[in-house]
Amino acid sequence: MKDSGFQIEHCRSNCPKSARNWQNLNELLTKNLTALNLHQSIADKFSPVLHHHIPKICLAGCPNGCSHPNIKDFGISGYVTPLITEVPCIGCNECVRSCLEKAITWNPSGIVIDPDRCLSCGDCQHVCPSGTLTEGETGWTLRSGGRVGRHPQFAKPAGQVQTDEEVLTWISDTIHRYIENGKTQERLTHFLEREQTLV
Ligand code: SF4
Ligand code: SF4
Ligand code: SF4
Missing domain, CATH: 3.30.413.10 (Sulfite Reductase Hemoprotein, domain 1)
Structure with missing residues (x-):
């Protein structure tokens, strides 16, 4: 080359x-x-x-x-940035466990993603079983x-x-x-x- x-x-x-x-x-x-x-x-x-x-x-x-x-x-x-959709979260915490940056926290009303920690790697989007988290930009x-x-x-x-x-x-x-x-x-x-x- x-x-x-x-x-x-x-x-x-x-x-x-x-x-x-x-x-x-x-x-x-x-x-x-x-x-x-x-x-x-x-x-x-x-x-x-x-x-x-x-x-x-x-x-x-x-x-x-x-x-x-x-x-x-x-x-x-x-x-690929994570996108939180309208689909209800079932609270499985798979996304929380998948995030090496500890950017995701769960509470009874759903998940919160810290944009300062998120590297937009896509890992959390691959493991969400409900479709609450999906691919964004x-x-x-x-x-x-x-x-x-x-x-x-x-x-x-x-x-x-x-x-x-x-x-x-x-x-x-x-x-x-x-x-x-x-x-x-x-x-x-x-x-x-x-x-x-x-x-
Ligand atoms: S995209 Fe990657 S860094 Fe960002 S919240 Fe999901 S798993 Fe964590
Ligand atoms: S984990 Fe490494 S080899 Fe796999 S897509 Fe990312 S940079 Fe490439
Ligand atoms: S992986 Fe999906 S369903 Fe499970 S806690 Fe995260 S957003 Fe909710």
Whole structure:
């Protein structure tokens, strides 16, 4: 994939915890970024092309981030928020037990979810037997500028979007800005860091 001018890592297939279908996004990104002929554009700008010029993208199906989106140039994690419906709660407490963040409490009038604790992972929505809890808004959490090496750092939050196309636009626009505005031999990760300080 390096010869295509980008690299994509992702979750294992068929993980039951996936909050969002990363396979579709993987296909969309691969097809469209390949068509952009990024390797040639990067070579024209930065020759010789070194590993740190190549955009590294990571897709994770849920906030657990097993594929390490926090240490890539572009980290994308799926989310699905819990939605409390009108269907009466039967008080089974399955959702309370399922939530690793301890974001859900139950009382005789139903459940309450603490939005400051909730990571929108989807676990509680999978276990509710009554339909009281179901899937709400779903989308992608974006991060950029993560890296390992001599000066490692975690990627920083770059917002949330709902559609796969918005992820593609975010990544391709950022790469184009890097090719256009990057300094001589500037590493992508340093360009992203510079951009973040301008926001
Ligand atoms: S990040 Fe989530 S969806 Fe991906 S492998 Fe880990 S638990 Fe499964
Ligand atoms: S979506 Fe995840 S973090 Fe949020 S309340 Fe449900 S189980 Fe807890
Ligand atoms: S899992 Fe559903 S039915 Fe059970 S306590 Fe939670 S909201 Fe109520």
